[in-house]
Amino acid sequence: MTSGGHKISARQRWTPTAVQLQILERIFDEGTGTPSKQKIKEITSELSQHGPISETNVYNWFQNRRARSKRKQVMVASSSNNNNNHNNAGESEVETEVESPKTKPENLLLVSEGQGQHHDVCFQNPEITSQLHFLGVGDDHMCQLKEWGEAAFMTKHGRVSE
Amino acid sequence: MTSGGHKISARQRWTPTAVQLQILERIFDEGTGTPSKQKIKEITSELSQHGPISETNVYNWFQNRRARSKRKQVMVASSSNNNNNHNNAGESEVETEVESPKTKPENLLLVSEGQGQHHDVCFQNPEITSQLHFLGVGDDHMCQLKEWGEAAFMTKHGRVSE
DNA sequence: GAACTATGAATGAACG
DNA sequence: CGTTCATTCATAGTTC
Missing domain, CATH: 1.10.10.60 (Homeodomain-like)
Known part of the structure; x- marks a missing residue:
């Protein structure tokens, strides 16, 4: 090919x-x-x-x-500050990707894409969408959400809350 | 719990x-x-x-x-004096996003590999769903949208809602 | 040569 | 409205 x-x-x-x-x-x-x-x-x-x-x-x-x-x-x-280790109180919902605001190296991203395929995946790729469209894939085919609530993030100035 | x-x-x-x-x-x-x-x-x-x-x-x-x-x-x-851009950075052309059908299969591949589990998948793009189906993914895991939390518009300066 | 890494490019969101 | 920040994607370059 x-x-x-x-x-x-x-x-x-x-x-x-x-x-x-x-x-x-x-x-x-x-x-x-x-x-x-x-x-x-x-x-x-x-x-x-x-x-x-x-x-x-x-x-x-x-x-x-x-x-x-x-x-x-x-x-x-x-490493500054005192070490206050306090694990969360269980409750591992979906393992939200809203991890700590201070730990998000781009490497993690790569991990999720390349080798590690064992965690939540969220599809939000415009590129893919476009390509799919060009491939002849219909837009509204199967998964048609009935109601989309208005979800807006309110990260004022503190970037990531918390 | x-x-x-x-x-x-x-x-x-x-x-x-x-x-x-x-x-x-x-x-x-x-x-x-x-x-x-x-x-x-x-x-x-x-x-x-x-x-x-x-x-x-x-x-x-x-x-x-x-x-x-x-x-x-x-x-x-x-740019009126000297012009030396002959690279792709300018992106002055508005030509259609005619991506070749065989562009980069990486993203698609990662998609197919990434969601082979049971984790929750957030489908924002219906197109993706189609692609996933095409890749051999059962729709059981697809339409699993639960509910989009309604978040109030923060609109600090009064953006949309008023 | 496939996997991993580094980094340029694209874009949505926020600020002033 | 213009500028800037933050996140993500894509690809050149490196490693094994």
Whole structure:
């Protein structure tokens, strides 16, 4: 299979070069936490001297960088404070994925997808949906929920409650 | 045990289904740039026929859509001096999401493997259900939706509900 | 070469 | 409304 087919999906992602990475990290470390759009353009121009890059790439890079740093910090942050181990009072409903707010490395996600296939699965993939539709799968076929309650999350500012 | 009522909500972020997306895009393209609150309700009602959705979701979707379009325009407009984007990051083309039928079977595969158990599965997308069936999954585990807890709209700044 | 990892890209939700 | 955050998906790159 896949032989003779046409290469339609050429969605390769940009891969920063070493030089670009150095510059990016330097800027990021300098303190320009949130570079303005103008700044983005400057950086893009600068980096374009060392390889193909677009403003979107720079923007995404900073966004990811920041999110990643935060995640790392959060993940590491658990050894401070006193150790208060108190398991929950049983009641393991569905093993909700609403785990602790400070423990959600992306690795867990991978685990659920790749090797570990022994826990709750929630299907919410727009991509899959689209693809299925293209595959000729009808939208409303079997599982037609009768009533969808309006469920809205109210995570005000504390992100994950608790 | 003895614990009544739980938030079985396994969905933290609404994911529009293909049908919902189509409708949304159509409306957005129709010209109803900023749907009124009344319009929002109508759209929500319409979309709720194809999956769980709330007015907030619709509102956010339109806002995001608008912002995204604008940002793209700004990016293009800014590039007047030197232009070196020849990669896929720009995404300036609106070409249809014509994904090849043999795209990435990974997601589908994980789906088929992931739900081979008995755990609760949250089906947001009817399409997924079809696919699962296609993969050889019995519908016994499918329509197991219990009840979507009705959560009040927080609307800090008064978003949708008023 | 399949599994795992790292990270860029996409998007929904929240804030100001 | 524009910007930013947070979560998830997809793929390049690495390991075994």
